Every structure is written in structure tokens, then in C-alpha cells.
Amino acid sequence: MDSRELRYFVAVAEELNFGRAATRLGIAQPPLSRTIQQLERRMGVTLLDRTSRAVALTTAGEVLLHEGKRALSALTAAERRAQRAGGANLVLTMKPLSDGGLLEKMLATFAADPAAVDVEIRICGIGEQATLLREGEVDVALLRFPHDEPDGFAYQELLTEQDVAILPLTHRLADRKSLTMADLSGEVLPRWPGRPPNGGPLVRDSAQLLQLISLGRAIALLPASVLHHLRTDLTSVPVVDAPSSTLAIAWPEDTRSRPLAALVEAAVTAAGGRAR
Known part of the structure; x- marks a missing residue:
């Protein structure tokens, strides 16, 4: 199959509607339908179950959607890399x-x-x-x-660092010389994008994280090198059994x-x- 056919199929599979997919692709619906039918005939499998009311993916269609999106992403990335190389x-x-x-x-x-x-x-x-x-x-x-x-x-690999605890100056543990992970039990830790909820605030960038720590809404375990950038209202305390990165x-x-x-x-x- 060529990339055009794959792009057409992915649009239909994601929209589950030929009309919406045609609008998204900027083409008329009849040639889109013909392209999908030709693709199914050539592959010898049914990719879409069609009724007068709905369009649904078959098992083969689900596999092609997953693999097709990866293939299209790879093609786009290859094009960008080639442009960047020049x-x-x-x-x-x-x-x-x-x-x-x-x-x-x-x-x-x-x-x-x-x-x-x-x-x-x-x-x-x-x-x-x-x-x-x-x-x-x-x-x-x-x-x-x-x-x-x-x-x-x-x-x-360049360097490995152990994490330290980043705390507001007013925190109960801020004056300690060192800590253990047990000392931090019950403290609110941030939740990073893509990670499961943990009761802490979702943090998308470092500035947001440092502000939340300053406000006493969370603490964080961060690589020791962040000390070069630490705000004056925050402090760090070594954690003897902290993870490293x-x-x-x-x-x-x-x-x-x-x-x-x-x-x-x-x-x-x-x-x-x-x-x-």
C-alpha cells in the first residue's frame, strides 16, 4: 500500500465516518470510499464493518490503524530529519x-x-x-x-546523580542535615505527565513545580544539580537512600x-x- 491509502484509511478509522473523514482530508467522499474498498480487496481482509448507520473497525482494521499510525509518524519524522540534515x-x-x-x-x-x-x-x-x-x-x-x-x-550516558529533597524554607524538615525516604512519608509529591494519579498536583514544567513547592503545596525529589538554579525561598536536603537518575x-x-x-x-x- 502507498502512504496515501494509509492516510485515507487512518482518517476513516479515527473518524468512523466517511463524510467526516473526507472533510478532514479535503477530498470528496466517493473517491475515499473507492480507495478503502480497493485497499481491502488487495489485502484480502475486511477492515471496516459498514452499515447504513455506523462504521466500525474489524480486528484487522484495529491492527492496521495501530500500525498505520506508527508508519505515518515514521514517514513524517523521516521527512523532517532529512530537511534538518540539509x-x-x-x-x-x-x-x-x-x-x-x-x-x-x-x-x-x-x-x-x-x-x-x-x-x-x-x-x-x-x-x-x-x-x-x-x-x-x-x-x-x-x-x-x-x-x-x-x-x-x-x-x-553522561553522569549519574542522587536525588535531593527540595523544600520550602518554612518546611518542618528544612533544617535537617540529611533525610531518609521514611522521613518523607506522607509528604505530597508532584505528579508528572503520563504517570498515574498519586494525590499530588499535576506538574508540566519546572517553574510550576518550584512555585508549588514555595507555596507549601508539594515537595520534590530532584537531581542534585538543580541546586545551581534553586530559588532563594527554597532549600535542599540530602536524602541518603533517595533514588538516582x-x-x-x-x-x-x-x-x-x-x-x-x-x-x-x-x-x-x-x-x-x-x-x-
């Missing part, structure tokens, strides 16, 4: 406060490399880096494991780019290590 810069995405204190040194090291190009920094919301990279919107991303998903990416620089695994390779090398140098 450009004269790299786009790096990261969420706020998440560079482990490495970004400035990394960019300075990269700028001295003969392969250097301009680097655009795109600050995104919490958990958005992998999506932007997967969809071809950016060339490279700073991810945090285990919070971000590395499937489909090549990556280089690993900062990594990631890129599409099939990418071949000398500037990108040089940027990865610069990131490893900034972290004080060697690329593997």
Missing part, C-alpha cells in the same frame, strides 16, 4: 534545569571543534524530549533515565552526522569522561 544547525531539546550543569561547557567545547555548527536550544515541558526527538522535530535531546524512554535512540545525550539511532558526533563528544568531555 540545514546549517543542530537543535537540542531539554527540559528546564535538566542539564546537570554541563550545557555551558558542552557548547563551549563544541564551538571549538572544526565540525561545529550553530546549536539551537529548545526548552520543552517535562517528558516531551523523547517525543520531539522521535518525531524529527529536533536532532538531539538530553534525557533522564529511568524517567525518559530510550527505545529507538542511540545514547551516551542518569543524564544522557540521545539521538536517532540511524543518524550519521559529523556535527552531531562532535556535539556528543563535547558532552562527554564536559562530563569529564570518554565516549564509548
Whole structure:
């Protein structure tokens, strides 16, 4: 099948209405219906159950919708990456406060490399880096494991940090020299996008999180490097048994780019290590 047929089928499968799908695609309904019928004949399966009142997906249709959306996303990402490869810069995405204190040194090291190009920094919301990279919107991303998903990416680990507790200065535990996770039992923790409800406020960016902590509405466990950016009305306390996270620089695994390779090398140098 070609991408046009797949795009037509996905529109019908999502709308479950040929008229709405035709409007969405900007075409007339009869050629849309013929295309779906031709697709079914060629595949030898029924994709849609049609009655005078409704359209429903068959089991085969459900599978093609799932796989078809992935295929169309991959095609779009490939087009964007090809367009980006012809450009004269790299786009790096990261969420706020998440560079482990490495970004400035990394960019300075990269700028001295003969392969250097301009680097655009795109600050995104919490958990958005992998999506932007997967969809071809950016060339490279700073991810945090285990919070971000590395499937489909090549990556280089840069540093591992233990979390610290971020508290308002007025918090009952703010004057402690150290804490344990048991000390934080019963405290309100934020809920990150895509995670199950936990009774805490949904947080989409770091500025929102720090404001909620300042107001006493939550506390947070964050990598120790956020101390470089901490507001004066907040404090941090080490948590001796807190989880740790690993900062990594990631890129599409099939990418071949000398500037990108040089940027990865610069990131490893900034972290004080060697690329593997």
C-alpha cells in the first residue's frame, strides 16, 4: 500500500465516518470510499464493518490503524530529519534545569571543534524530549533515565546523580542535615505527565513545580544539580537512600552526522569522561 491509502484509511478509522473523514482530508467522499474498498480487496481482509448507520473497525482494521499510525509518524519524522540534515544547525531539546550543569561547557567545547555548527536550544515541558526527538522535530535531546524512554535512540550516558529533597524554607524538615525516604512519608509529591494519579498536583514544567513547592503545596525529589538554579525561598536536603537518575545525550539511532558526533563528544568531555 502507498502512504496515501494509509492516510485515507487512518482518517476513516479515527473518524468512523466517511463524510467526516473526507472533510478532514479535503477530498470528496466517493473517491475515499473507492480507495478503502480497493485497499481491502488487495489485502484480502475486511477492515471496516459498514452499515447504513455506523462504521466500525474489524480486528484487522484495529491492527492496521495501530500500525498505520506508527508508519505515518515514521514517514513524517523521516521527512523532517532529512530537511534538518540539509540545514546549517543542530537543535537540542531539554527540559528546564535538566542539564546537570554541563550545557555551558558542552557548547563551549563544541564551538571549538572544526565540525561545529550553530546549536539551537529548545526548552520543552517535562517528558516531551523523547517525543520531539522521535518525531524529527529536533536532532538531539538530553534525557533522564529511568524517567525518559530510550527505545529507538542511540545514547551516551553522561553522569549519574542522587536525588535531593527540595523544600520550602518554612518546611518542618528544612533544617535537617540529611533525610531518609521514611522521613518523607506522607509528604505530597508532584505528579508528572503520563504517570498515574498519586494525590499530588499535576506538574508540566519546572517553574510550576518550584512555585508549588514555595507555596507549601508539594515537595520534590530532584537531581542534585538543580541546586545551581534553586530559588532563594527554597532549600535542599540530602536524602541518603533517595533514588538516582542518569543524564544522557540521545539521538536517532540511524543518524550519521559529523556535527552531531562532535556535539556528543563535547558532552562527554564536559562530563569529564570518554565516549564509548
